[in-house]
Amino acid sequence: MAIRVLVVDDSSFFRRRVSEILDLDPMLKVVDTAANGKEAVEKSRTGSYDVITMDIEMPVMDGISAVREIMKTNPIPVLMFSSLTHDGAQATLDALDAGAMDFLPKRFEDIARSKEEAILLLQQRVKAIARRRPLIAPRSAALRPSASSSALDTAKAGSLASRSRSAPLGGVTPARQVPAPPIERKTAPKRTGKSYQLLAIGTSTGGPVALQKVLTALPANFPHPIVLIQHMPGTFTAAFAARLNTLCQINVKEAEDGDSLRPGHAYLAPGGKQMLLEGRAGAARLRIIDGNDKVNYKPCVDITFASAAKIYGAKVLAVVLTGMGADGREGARLLKDQGANIWAQDEETCVVYGMPQAIAKAGLASESLPLPIIGEAIVNEMSH
Missing domain, CATH: 3.40.50.180 (Methylesterase CheB, C-terminal domain)
Incomplete structure (x- = not known):
């Protein structure tokens, strides 16, 4: 049975492009698409999907908020698409904190040396996370770097300076055995x-x-x-x-x-x-x-x-x-x-x-x- 995929992106061109790539693999089937995070949340509650691909920046509801809602109501493996920028990195890490399983750059030329390699990589990533139950843990505001981080660094430095710096432990290397x-x-x-x-x-x-x-x-x-x-x-x-x-x-x-x-x-x-x-x-x-x-x-x-x-x-x-x-x-x-x-x-x-x-x-x-x-x-x- 093919892996059922929901493709979420506000760009109709990108939705179509991702759908075409995934449908080239007989083990994958794009069964629906959504144009924003709100639609994705609603469809995740009523549809039967094995994987969701999700853009981060979308109108109505962004991808991070959508992932958080999906993980609360009906956890499904999510693959995020993001830009290779500093802001894109921060947003992607937020999405992973919210429960997304993996991410790929949105510009396929950034992830592979050829079109064929990029297609294979996307297909492999979707298949790899399919039917894996997301491991959701309670998250907190501390997951996001803030102005308090410099204070925390200062506290760390004081703690590290005050602790004793013992020499690395010594000892005799045990004889190697056949691995069990x-x-x-x-x-x-x-x-x-x-x-x-x-x-x-x-x-x-x-x-x-x-x-x-x-x-x-x-x-x-x-x-x-x-x-x-x-x-x-x-x-x-x-x-x-x-x-x-x-x-x-x-x-x-x-x-x-x-x-x-x-x-x-x-x-x-x-x-x-x-x-x-x-x-x-x-x-x-x-x-x-x-x-x-x-x-x-x-x-x-x-x-x-x-x-x-x-x-x-x-x-x-x-x-x-x-x-x-x-x-x-x-x-x-x-x-x-x-x-x-x-x-x-x-x-x-x-x-x-x-x-x-x-x-x-x-x-x-x-x-x-x-x-x-x-x-x-x-x-x-x-x-x-």
């Missing part, structure tokens, strides 16, 4: 007793909400640096890092070339670039480069994980969260070969069980964990 299938858990796993110096997290589709859930669970005195790789356009990562920084007790920033890795700080790889680690454990720095155009993802989880394996070896906890494809698998393999610990998000709580599934199927994940407990589990594993 990951164990699915509903409670945080027992601490392994491993010694760590770095937390590395990779994600894609569904990642913004997942990262927010994980990072807000970490305390201000988290004892290790954190590198974050989220598939996201370059105009979005600065806004996303700023938003996370307002929500988290740790410090979050968009990574810059030459940044020194500091405990309690998270560094988000800039979109359109590659992020590598160089130097030595305990005194590592970040390199931000353009990278090879033949690499599918910018940033790429595999590339950052591979560089972490060279610098930190066994002293890494790498976590792969929701996302399409298999980015992160080969980097995780290199980390595992060095004795590092690899976790994957479980299927039930993923928006798209692609990247974590690739890790699990390759026998690289020691744990397969539901999203709500991953932050707690990280603190338990790394903070002692």
